[in-house]
Amino acid sequence: MAYLYDRIASDIEQQIAQSVLRVGDKLPSLRLICERYGVSQSTALQAYYQLEARSLIESRPRSGYFVHRSPKRQLPLPEISAPGQAASGELHGIISRVYRDMGRDGAVPLSLGAPALALLPxxxxxxxxxxxxxxxxxxxxxxxxxxxxxxxxxxxxxxxxxxxxxxxxxxxxxxxxxxxxxxxxxxxxxxxxxxxxxxxxxxxxxxxxxxxxxxxxxxxxxxxxxxxxxxxxxxxxxxxxxxxxxxxxxxxxxxxxxxxxxxxxxxxxxxxxxxxxxxxxxxxxxxxxxxxxxxxxxxxxxxxxxxxxxxxxxxxxxxxxxxxxxxxxxxxxxxxxxxxxxxxxxxxxxxxxxxAHHLRSLRHTLQANALRYTRAIADYFPEGTKISRPQGGFMLWVELAAKTDSVALYERAMRQGISIAPGNMFSLQDQYRNCMRLSYGMPWNSTIEDALKRLGKLMI
The missing domain is CATH 3.40.640.10 (Type I PLP-dependent aspartate aminotransferase-like (Major domain))
Structure with missing residues (x-):
């Protein structure tokens, strides 16, 4: 089911992608959007909130909304998994280390398996x-x-x-x-x-x-x-x-x-x-x-x-x-x-x-987070990165170049105070070594963006 604000947001995003609206251009006022589409101000605001969550536009106090960036290329999906017919062996000791390091003071917990306390009532x-x-x-x-x-x-x-x-x-x-x-x-x-x-x-x-x-x-x-x-x-x-x-x-x-x-x-x-x-x-x-x-x-x-x-x-x-x-x-x-x-x-x-009230707020925040984290990964991770496109939850699965060892990446990242979940934690077989799980369950801020940027640099 498509809502009116989805249509408005899609129209504006297309105009940005086609350079009809360029970076720095001021967007139509909310009043003009209401008149053009025959919608209420709350619907117009919801459309702008969606575009803002995708980092395509930004709000400037007392000035209105402006184009912030052009849509980046959409990263491809990870491959369909192809495990063997039987699994055996022990889980890697990295699991206990990730759990231990996740709570380390000052660490950015991109491996977090639950929403941050700041998002809970x-x-x-x-x-x-x-x-x-x-x-x-x-x-x-x-x-x-x-x-x-x-x-x-x-x-x-x-x-x-x-x-x-x-x-x-x-x-x-x-x-x-x-x-x-x-x-x-x-x-x-x-x-x-x-x-x-x-x-x-x-x-x-x-x-x-x-x-x-x-x-x-x-x-x-x-x-x-x-x-x-x-x-x-x-x-x-x-x-x-x-x-x-x-x-x-x-x-x-x-x-x-x-x-x-x-x-x-x-x-x-x-x-x-x-x-x-x-x-x-x-x-x-x-x-x-x-x-x-x-x-x-x-x-x-x-x-x-x-x-x-x-x-x-x-x-x-x-x-x-x-x-x-x-x-x-x-x-x-x-x-x-x-x-x-x-x-x-x-x-x-x-x-x-x-x-029910809390869930509505939580879903809105996590959806915006998913878009922001995905945009940052597209900006800062190396060419060839693949990423999942979740329609819910708070996990991103990132597939990196085949030569990448996500356990070694974890070690380097922890030295910079960034915790990730290496991909081979999620199988009993020796696979997914070039993958990792990232959580977007923390409130988006400059610290998170900087951590993703530094993480991308560690892969180069």
Whole structure:
């Protein structure tokens, strides 16, 4: 669905690209835009905000808007991944080093795996904690029920659709994934995943004694359906990040999701769907989940607020489908119950509409960040750089010249106080050494731009 402000922004961008409007030219006033397109001032402003986010125009106090730069060439997409049919070996020790260095004082955390605290409603969450402490029986000191806070389950079901009784609250999305894997597999089984894939999923699979089959994945549309179809008679479960995969940022189209569900139902293979990033979309509406197409109970849908609202609260959930009783049994054995107070705070955010309000602001900021980071990479990185084009989330996957060693680049960057995530963290195979993941989850400022500029110089 295209909005009027998208059309206005597109028209002006085309005029800049064709040099009808040149760098330094003053743009039409908002009043003139309103008259020309027959729109309100807020719509005209939204169009200019989009162009400003792309660094094409700039606002000068008391003077108006001016052309700031011409559109750069669009960098090509990374290649479709081509992993082998089986994966083995240990994850590289670089993972622990990246985690350690990420929090180093003064370091620019381009490897950050969550939005910066500056983008989160800290004060409102603190007020929610006080309210929860006062309203809960025993001030929240009593054990929560195994299935999780009833109010939270009701609010999650209302927000996403479904039944509260179908949900199990977990300690973040990682526990949801862990319980799901334990419910549908046993040691020695094989699971299929996208490649590259979040290293935490690989570490989890290894800890459970599972073999991992990495599948070819497109940087925009996700797992290659033909490859998945060929794998389904060789695996015991599938684990996919359907919306805005980490690290690629890929988004599976609805047609692909339908086909994935049809295939897993045909082969009787459970699908664990990690939908952690689905709320951070840049389009007109939230993308659907694979679960929304499933009527068999074979999809175990996992999500949380760790990447959108409160990473440290460790509040997540799973809708385990036909595996609900087994997931509940495993949760009882492994953790008994979650934290009552934090679950109640998140329930309150959902119930009052604060979560939806916060998400609108977060999505706007992250979309602008994605454009600014991409523009800076096009400006400062060497010729031949390829980059993903995420439609949500907060990760960029950057493919560099084949000779580049991103681990060596990481070492050089850390000496300049810049943390990146080398590409070989995201596979059990020896691949993606010339790639890296960058997060645009920090507020854009001159420090970030300077860090990207210095990072580009380190590659030359």
């Amino acid at each position: 800290v004060a409102k969450l603190n007020k929610g904690l006080v309210k929860a402490t006062r309203s809960l029986a025993g001030s929240g000191l009593a054990y929560e029920q195994v299935q999780g806070n009833a109010n939270l389950r009701r609010q999650v079901a209302r927000f996403y659709g479904g039944n509260a009784e179908d949900l199990v609250v977990t300690a973040g999305c990682m526990e949801a994934l862990s319980l799901s894997l334990m419910a549908v597999t046993q040691r020695g089984d094989t699971i299929a995943v996208e490649s590259p894939v979040y290293f935490g999923i690989l570490q989890l699979a290894q800890s459970l004694g599972l073999a991992v089959m990495e599948l070819p994945t497109h940087p925009q549309t996700g797992v290659e359906i033909d490859a998945l179809k060929k794998a389904l008679n060789k695996v015991n479960a599938v684990l996919l990040v359907s919306n805005f995969n980490n690290p690629l940022g890929s988004l599976m189209p609805d047609a692909h999701k339908k086909e994935v569900v049809r295939l897993i139902q045909h082969y009787g293979v459970p699908l664990i769907e990690d939908d952690l990033y689905g709320e951070v979309y840049f389009g007109a509406e939230r993308p659907r989940s694979c679960r929304s197409f499933d009527d068999s109970g074979l999809v175990l849908w996992c999500s949380s607020v760790s990447k959108t609202l409160a990473p440290g609260y460790r509040v997540g959930w799973v809708a385990p489908g036909k595996f609900r009783d087994e997931v509940l049994r495993l949760k009882l054995y492994h953790s008994i119950a979650g934290t009552t107070i934090t679950q109640e705070v998140i329930a309150g955010f959902l119930e009052t509409g604060r979560y």
